Amino acid sequence: MVDVRYDIAFKMYPYRKVPAMGAAPVRHPVVIVGGGPVGMAAALDLGRKGTPVLVLDDHEGIGRGSRAICFAKRTLEICDRLGTGKVMLDKGVVWNVGKVFHGDERVFEFNLQPEDGHKAPAFINLQQPYFEKFLVDEIRAAQAEGAPIEIRGQNALVGLTRHDDHVRLDLDTPDGPYQVEAEWLIACDGARSTTREVLGLSFDGRVFEDNFLIADVKMKADFPTERWFWFEPPFKDSGASALLHKQPDDIWRIDFQLGWDIDRATELQPDKIRARIDAMLGEGAEYELDWTSIYTFQCRRMEKFRHGRVLFAGDSAHQVSPFGARGANSGVQDADNLAWKLDLVVKGLAPDSLLDTYSEERVRAADENILNSVRATDFLTPKTEISKTFRNAVLKLAQQHAFARPLVNSGRLSTPCVYDGLSLNGPDELDGPARSRVGATCADAPMAEGFLLNRLGGDFTLLALNTTPPDMADTDGIALRTITLETSRDDPTGAIAARYLGDQPRGIYLIRPDQHIVARWATASAAEIETAMRNATGRGT
Known part of the structure; x- marks a missing residue:
C-alpha cells in the first residue's frame, strides 16, 4: 500500500x-x-x-x-x-x-x-x-x-x-x-x-x-x-x-x-x-x-x-x-x-x-x-x-x-x-405524493429564499402548507417549531407543492429532527399532533 x-x-x-x-x-x-x-x-x-x-x-x-x-x-x-x-x-x-x-x-x-x-x-x-x-x-x-x-x-x-x-x-x-x-x-x-x-x-x-x-x-x-x-x-x-x-x-x-x-x-x-x-x-x-x-x-x-x-x-x-x-x-x-x-x-x-x-x-x-x-x-x-x-x-x-x-x-x-410501517410512525391522512409519505425523508425544494431542508433544521417541526396550524410551542418539554408556507408566495418553482401536496390544496406535516416524516394530515388538531409527537418520542400508549 x-x-x-x-x-x-x-x-x-x-x-x-x-x-x-x-x-x-x-x-x-x-x-x-x-x-x-x-x-x-x-x-x-x-x-x-x-x-x-x-x-x-x-x-x-x-x-x-x-x-x-x-x-x-x-x-x-x-x-x-x-x-x-x-x-x-x-x-x-x-x-x-x-x-x-x-x-x-x-x-x-x-x-x-x-x-x-x-x-x-x-x-x-x-x-x-x-x-x-x-x-x-x-x-x-x-x-x-x-x-x-x-x-x-x-x-x-x-x-x-x-x-x-x-x-x-x-x-x-x-x-x-x-x-x-x-x-x-x-x-x-x-x-x-x-x-x-x-x-x-x-x-x-x-x-x-x-x-x-x-x-x-x-x-x-x-x-x-x-x-x-x-x-x-x-x-x-x-x-x-x-x-x-x-x-x-x-x-x-x-x-x-x-x-x-x-x-x-x-x-x-x-x-x-x-x-x-x-x-x-x-x-x-x-x-x-x-x-x-x-x-x-x-x-x-x-x-x-x-x-x-x-x-x-x-x-x-x-x-x-x-x-x-x-x-x-x-x-x-x-x-x-x-x-x-x-x-x-x-x-x-x-x-x-x-x-x-x-x-x-x-x-x-x-x-x-x-x-x-x-x-x-x-x-x-x-x-x-x-x-x-x-x-x-x-x-x-x-x-x-x-x-x-x-x-x-x-x-x-x-x-x-423509508421506515414504512414502523413503530414511531403516526397517521398518514393526506392523499399526497408517495415520496413524502410517512416514514420517508423530506424532499428538498427551493424557496423564495434558500432551500426547504435548511428551514426545517434539526428539531421537531410542524410544516403547514396553505393552512393555519394549531398554535403549539412544545409537547411535554420537547420543542416544536412551526413553519407556515403559502405556496403562491413561498414556492416559486412549484416544487414544494409538487413534492408535498400533489393534487391536494393544503397539508400539515410533522417532521422529526432527522427529517423523517412522522405524520401528515389535510388538517389536524392540537390533540392529534400531540398524540403523534408522543408516539414519535417513545411516549405513546
Whole structure:
C-alpha cells in the first residue's frame, strides 16, 4: 500500500495524558468509541444539541487512504445541517450521471438526480480523509462556541463491563491504562469492532468468493466526472468488471474484479497493478499510484444494534460491499437517527425505550442495503452459466429497451431507507405524493429564499402548507417549531407543492429532527399532533 499525498494534517487530536489517571473513573453521559466519519458525525450532532460527549480513538487523527469516496445526497443533507455541507461540496467532485458498458459497447447511462430544485447533488466523490477532517474541523468550531465535545487520541478500548445504569471502559494509552464510565456507549469502531468482540456478540452474514483491487492513481485526464462501470471490460487482464471514478486533487479511483483464487501479495505488486492500469488507460499514460488495496465482499450485521446501554453504529453494526456506496453513507444515517433520540433520553425527555427504535429502524435500513448489495454481487459475479447467460441477455436488452435497465445491477447506489410501517410512525391522512409519505425523508425544494431542508433544521417541526396550524410551542418539554408556507408566495418553482401536496390544496406535516416524516394530515388538531409527537418520542400508549 502506498500512502496518499493529501495536504491534510493527519494528527488532528494528538495524544495528551489524562489528568488523574489513577483516580476513580469519571462518568460521562455519552462516550463514543471510534473517531471515523460515523463517530465524529454522532459527536458533532450530540454536542451541538448540548449533550456532553467524549470521543475515544485509538489513533491521533484521520486515517490514510481514500477508502470511502462516494457520499450520497442524503448524507450531504445531514452534513449540511451539521455545518460541513458547503466545504464538502466545494472540495468534492459532483456527479449525477453514470454509464454502464458491456465489453466495449455502452449499454446505457443514467441520471441519479434528473429533476432540479435540490441543494445537494446526487453524489460527490470525496476521499474519506477529507470527509473526516471537515467533521473534526466543525467539532473544533463547535467547541469554541461551547459545545461539550472532547476527543482523546491514542485511547484504545481493551475491555468493558456493563452495569444497569452505566458501562465501565478499560482503556490503554501511552502512559498506561485507566478507566472511564459511560451512561451510554456508542460503538463506532468499525467492522473489526473491539466493543462487539469484547461483548461476545455475533456478526452474521456472508463472505463472497471474489476479490477486488482498488487503485487510486494521480493523473491528469479528460474523462468526464461520471461513474463508468464495465461488465467484462475490453482491456486486457482487467478481470470480470471494472469501475472508474474521479476524485479531488486529480485522483482517480479504479476498481478491478480479480476473482477468488488469487495471490494477494502478487496482485499488490506495483508492476502488476501498473500492467492492469496501462491496459485500461493505454500505453504511455502518465500517472502515479497513490493508494492500493484488495478487498472481498462481505454482507453482515448484528442481530440488533442496541445491547442495554451499548449502541452500535456504522460498520461495527453492519457491513456491506463497497459497490453501491452504502457503507459510510448508511453509517452517517445511523448517527443521524441515533443522535436526536439519545439526546432526548439523556435530557430525561424520553424513555430509554426510544432507543429500541434506533435498532428497529436501522436494522430495516441495514437489511435493505444488504439485500441490494447481495443482488449486485450476484449480478456482477454469476455463479453458473445460466446466470451468466441471463446477465448478458439483460445487458443486451438494456441497450435498446428501457424496461430492462432497472434489471442491470452494477451496484445499486445508496438511497435513504423509508421506515414504512414502523413503530414511531403516526397517521398518514393526506392523499399526497408517495415520496413524502410517512416514514420517508423530506424532499428538498427551493424557496423564495434558500432551500426547504435548511428551514426545517434539526428539531421537531410542524410544516403547514396553505393552512393555519394549531398554535403549539412544545409537547411535554420537547420543542416544536412551526413553519407556515403559502405556496403562491413561498414556492416559486412549484416544487414544494409538487413534492408535498400533489393534487391536494393544503397539508400539515410533522417532521422529526432527522427529517423523517412522522405524520401528515389535510388538517389536524392540537390533540392529534400531540398524540403523534408522543408516539414519535417513545411516549405513546
